[in-house]
Amino acid sequence: MRKKIIAGNWKMNKNFEEGLALASEVVNMVKDEYQGGAHVVLIPPFTHIAAISKLISDTQNVSSGAQNCSNHASGAYTGEISTEMLKSIGATYVIIGHSERRQYFGEHNDWLAQKVNAVLGSGLNPIYCCGETLEERESNSHFSILETQIKDGLFHLDDNQMKQVVIAYEPVWAIGTGKTASTAQAQEVHAFIRGLISAKYGNELAAQITIQYGGSVKAENAAELFAAPDIDGALVGGAALQSRSFVDIIKAMP
Numbered sequence: 142m143r144k145k146i147i148a149g150n151w152k153m154n155k156n157f158e159e160g161l162a163l164a165s166e167v168v169n170m171v172k173d174e175y176q177g178g179a180h181v182v183l184i185p186p187f188t189h190i191a192a193i194s195k196l197i198s199d200t201q202n203v204s205s206g207a208q209n210c211s212n213h214a215s216g217a218y219t220g221e222i223s224t225e226m227l228k229s230i231g232a233t234y235v236i237i238g239h240s241e242r243r244q245y246f247g248e249h250n251d252w253l254a255q256k257v258n259a260v261l262g263s264g265l266n267p268i269y270c271c272g273e274t275l276e277e278r279e280s281n282s283h284f285s286i287l288e289t290q291i292k293d294g295l296f297h298l299d300d301n302q303m304k305q306v307v308i309a310y311e312p313v314w315a316i317g318t319g320k321t322a323s324t325a326q327a328q329e330v331h332a333f334i335r336g337l338i339s340a341k342y343g344n345e346l347a348a349q350i351t352i353q354y355g356g357s358v359k360a361e362n363a364a365e366l367f368a369a370p371d372i373d374g375a376l377v378g379g380a381a382l383q384s385r386s387f388v389d390i391i392k393a394m395p
């Protein structure tokens with residue numbers, strides 16, 4: 142059975158106090174209300190990770206993560222945060238290549254491949270994001286765009302490294318727009334991605350890779366998405382900023 146993962150990407154939201162309150166509400170609600178098998182990952186801004194990691198430290202199936210990291214191990218890179226720093230404050234997952242990083246900060250596949258290496262080198266798990274723009278979907282080039290993102294960012298990894306990777310399919314046109322990909326559209330892409338992995342690494346390894354969907358996931362559409370055979374959870378933005386809406390999404394995963 143593949144690991145099912147529901148991750149909440151808070152982006153640049155919540156001050157420290159608000160962030161701790163949200164994390165503690167989520168943890169308490171998960172303990173009280175959730176008997177399912179999903180793993181929950183809280184991904185706050187860097188400044189909150191240490192305190193949140195401490196807060197969740199004795200809660201099973203809840204981890205913390207970071208939204209980005211440096212591709213360098215250490216040195217004169219003002220403003221950057223290394224994977225060893227993240228590890229030392231308890232983060233276990235790192236989002237790599239979110240579409241906002243690709244779009245606003247010029248992160249490209251080669252650079253992202255280096256970040257994936259840094260994350261794996263510190264024994265952490267990358268959540269590697271891929272996804273097409275609306276223009277790319279409408280011109281029917283989404284499969285080739287996704288193939289390039291996956292191959293350039295990940296296919297230099299060996300089998301053991303690849304097994305540590307989580308993939309998030311996030312169509313850019315569905316992020317923060319309220320437009321969700323239909324379950325059929327998402328499943329089609331997830332099966333395509335798993336097929337790429339299978340062609341390179343074999344069926345057995347491909348069957349173990351968690352592929353999350355992201356893009357306006359809410360409690361109302363989560364259960365249908367999670368019922369699709371290749372959708373193994375969600376990377377949630379807006380709806381992760383409130384405990385009730387986030388926990389209701391978690392509860393949609395059996």
Ligand code: PEP
Nearest residue numbers: 316317355356357378379
């Ligand atoms: C995201 O930022 O990864 C995301 C999926 O955002 P939203 O859920 O708000 O569309």
